[in-house]
Amino acid sequence: MTQAPKAELEIPLEDEDADPLFEKADALIQRHASFAIEPELDDLPVLTDVVETPPPALDAAPTTEPAEPTEPDAPLPDLAAATAAATRAEADRLAERLVLLDSAISRHIQEWVATELPQLVSLELDDLAERLQATAASHLRATLLPLISTEIADTLDKGPEA
Numbered sequence: 001m002t003q004a005p006k007a008e009l010e011i012p013l014e015d016e017d018a019d020p021l022f023e024k025a026d027a028l029i030q031r032h033a034s035f036a037i038e039p040e041l042d043d044l045p046v047l048t049d050v051v052e053t054p055p056p057a058l059d060a061a062p063t064t065e066p067a068e069p070t071e072p073d074a075p076l077p078d079l080a081a082a083t084a085a086a087t088r089a090e091a092d093r094l095a096e097r098l099v100l101l102d103s104a105i106s107r108h109i110q111e112w113v114a115t116e117l118p119q120l121v122s123l124e125l126d127d128l129a130e131r132l133q134a135t136a137a138s139h140l141r142a143t144l145l146p147l148i149s150t151e152i153a154d155t156l157d158k159g160p161e162a
Helices: 015-031 078-159
Strands: none
Touching: 015 078
16 A cells, blocks of 8 residues: 655656756765764764773772862763764754655655656657658668569560460
8 A cells, every 4th residue: 555655755856857856865865874874883882881990900009189179160071972962863863864855765766667657668669660660661662662663564564474
C-alpha cells in the first residue's frame, strides 16, 4: 500500500528544472555527508560511556596538596559535555533530515521513472517507426521499383511465348 507523500516533502519538477535541483540536492548531501557517516572510533569517550580513572602509578608519590579552588566564573566540565551533546544532537537531527530528503528525492525519481519514462520511450519508438517506414519506402522506390519495372518491360517486349 503506497502512502501519499507529505505536502512539505513534495517538490514539483519540471523538465528544465530537474537537473539543477538534483545537482543542488547532491551538493547539499555531499557537503553534509560527514554528519550522516559515523565517525571513526577514537579514544575519546562518548557522553554515555562510563569513564574509569586509571589507578595511580606505583612509583608516583601521593600528592597532599589541596585542590585549587575553582573560580565562580570558570566553565564547569558539565557545560562542555552538555555543549558536545547538543552539538551531536543537532548533527543527528540534520542527518535525519538529510536522510528524509534523500528518501523523498529517491521516491520522486522512482515515480518519474514509473510514469514519465514509458511515455518518453513510447514517443521515441513511434518516431523511430515513422522514420523507418519513410526510409524503407524511399529505399524501395529507389531500388526495388526499377527492378520490377525492368522485369515487366522485358516480359512485355518478349511477347507471348507459345
